[in-house]
Amino acid sequence: xxxxxxxxxxxxxxxxxARVLDGGxxxxxxxxxxxxxxxxxxxxxxxxxxxxxxxxxxxILGGRFVSPKLRLLAGGIGTGLTFSALSDTCAMAGLLAKxxxxxxxxxxxxxxxxxxxxxxxxxxxxVGASRAGPPPGRGRSSDRGPVP
Numbered sequence: 001x002x003x004x005x006x007x008x009x010x011x012x013x014x015x016x017x018a019r020v021l022d023g024g025x026x027x028x029x030x031x032x033x034x035x036x037x038x039x040x041x042x043x044x045x046x047x048x049x050x051x052x053x054x055x056x057x058x059x060i061l062g063g064r065f066v067s068p069k070l071r072l073l074a075g076g077i078g079t080g081l082t083f084s085a086l087s088d089t090c091a092m093a094g095l096l097a098k099x100x101x102x103x104x105x106x107x108x109x110x111x112x113x114x115x116x117x118x119x120x121x122x123x124x125x126x127v128g129a130s131r132a133g134p135p136p137g138r139g140r141s142s143d144r145g146p147v148p
Contacts, residue, residue, distance in 0.1 A: 013114050047096050052077050 010018040029035040059073030084090045
């Protein structure tokens with residue numbers, strides 16, 4: 001349903017060759033379509049949980065086996081998580097966002113996306129975007145035709 005709405009918006013913008021794939025990108029790939037998978041990056045929330053959990057575990061184990069003062073690390077992380085929840089901000093996420101593997105993803109504005117799609121030459125389908133459908137004779141695509 002949302003894919004069809006997107007196709008209609010593209011058609012209204014003059015891109016009437018867009019198609020809705022039955023079964024989406026997985027079905028397109030299963031039918032032999034060329035799909036390019038980009039690099040996967042963990043969501044920021046998942047990264048924060050990993051770092052916070054690791055630091056709490058380090059503080060607890062360090063407090064048990066090295067020095068009781070290391071338990072302050074676990075308390076500090078707990079305090080930071082509490083403040084983060086109450087203020088809806090996260091200093092750890094801000095620090096993690098500065099790491100090289102978290103930079104470079106910029107959300108484009110809709111006009112830039114439409115312009116880029118208009119100038120795009122036929123090629124492999126990228127995950128999250130589609131072009132005409134599976135190669136001829138492989139799988140099905142729903143061609144709903146022009147918007148009335």
